Amino acid sequence: MTLETIGIIGGGQLGRMLAIAAARLNFRTIILEPQADCPAAQVANRQIVAAYDDPAALDELARECRVVTYEFENVPVAAAERLAALRTVYPPPKALEVAQDRLTEKRFLNDCGIETAKFHAVDSQADLERALEDFGGKGVLKTRRLGYDGKGQRVFRTPDDSTSGVFEAMGSVPLIVESFVPFEREVSVIAARGTDGTIEAYDLAENVHRNGILHTSTLPARIGEATTVAARAASERLLAGLDYVGVIGMEFFVMADGTLIANEIAPRVHNSGHWTEAACVVSQFEQHIRAVAGLSLGSPARHSDCVMTNLIGDDMNDVAGWLARPNVLVHLYGKAEARPGRKMGHVTELLR
Structure with a gap:
């Protein structure tokens, strides 16, 4: 080359x-x-x-x-x-436009035939009160733009939670209220589309969050084959709808019956796909480079079960212990200062 x-x-x-x-x-x-x-x-x-x-x-x-x-x-x-x-x-600017606004994102997913939580746009305090009333007083209020890792959110768990002054407290910016989803677990799929339209998807990861930040991704996820098939089909519809090239991450809520509710998308390589650098021959990062460079996509096959754990803030104190363990890949990010909530690296432990 x-x-x-x-x-x-x-x-x-x-x-x-x-x-x-x-x-x-x-x-x-x-x-x-x-x-x-x-x-x-x-x-x-x-x-x-x-x-x-x-x-x-x-x-x-x-x-x-x-x-x-x-x-x-x-x-x-x-x-x-x-x-x-x-x-x-690559990915095309349209993917950014869709992903940067949670309201636009939800509508686009629905247009692709992908189910999401119910939602209402909120542009005033009155909008907020009407939306929560429609959802029985419970829901998740989010900024439509720029929120990540749990930032820019407020949760209403009961009808008694006060809404007074909340719109102003959130910055009087465009917001969205999403209904609560009674899910059993969270999963994500990392998929890629090449310049020739070829699509490859990695196995689904089961994700656990702490304080709104991804803590672990575990493979295999505790889901049935039908759930896997549905997630991959949804990613294919999304990639085609965006005329996408590159790697994308899609997060889902898994319901008790195995059906899926899409949570959000990320038009890029994704934290819940970091495990691929240890448990696959071709990582999500190489897959993305292959895609945007017009090369053939690699196999997403997984050769090992694994758990990826984020190193956040003071978790850097545990690095020496991780390095002493067998079958663990340690990847640090070159950040000089460890701060609370800051992703400093990750480790992936191969289980078999």
Whole structure:
């Protein structure tokens, strides 16, 4: 293969792991990220230190790269569209537009025939009160944009929970209320679509969250074959509907009867797919690079059962213990400071 360059917008740990995967396939990488010496820049060939929407930086990235991708879904859509006018951008900007607004996302999923929790748009205190009344006083209130890892949310567990002043307390920004879903467990599927329309999906992971942040992903998930088939079919409909290229993550609630309710999508490699670098020959990161570069997708087959555990904040104190255990892959993200709630790395333990 010839040495070509892939641009990556965003310099966090996902960009870091994409750059590592790209290097193994003989690609150079350029990171666009305003923070100097970001995790991705430590392993990439070059970093452009600039804002994600800096016109000159975007034009420079387009000149230097054959294709541009991104590591997080809050890249400004206008920036992605500017790049797309100059250079191929995968996943397409439409995926960003859908994923950045929870109301747009829910409607798009429903249009693809994928069931979600019931929801109402909230643009005022009165909207909030009407929506919660419709849901029996219970529901999850979320900002429509920019929330992640449990941020920008408020839960109403009983009809007695006060709603007074909540819209203003949430910033008087567009919100969405989702109905409670009586699920038994949470799962996710990591799927990829190539430039030729080929789709490959990894086995479903069973996920456990703590304080709104993913704690563990376990393979295999405790689900039946019908649930697996339904999740993969949903991912295929979503990928086709977006004319997608690259890796996508889809999170689901599993109901008592095995049916699925889609929770959210992430148009990028996903935390719940980190296990693939230890338990598959082709990781989600390599799969994404293959897809955006126009190469054949690799097999998503899993060779081992496993548990992936995020290292968050002071979990870094446990690294020495993890390193001493057999059959454990330790991956640290090159972040200088461990703060509460900050993802510092992850470990994947192969079980058999």
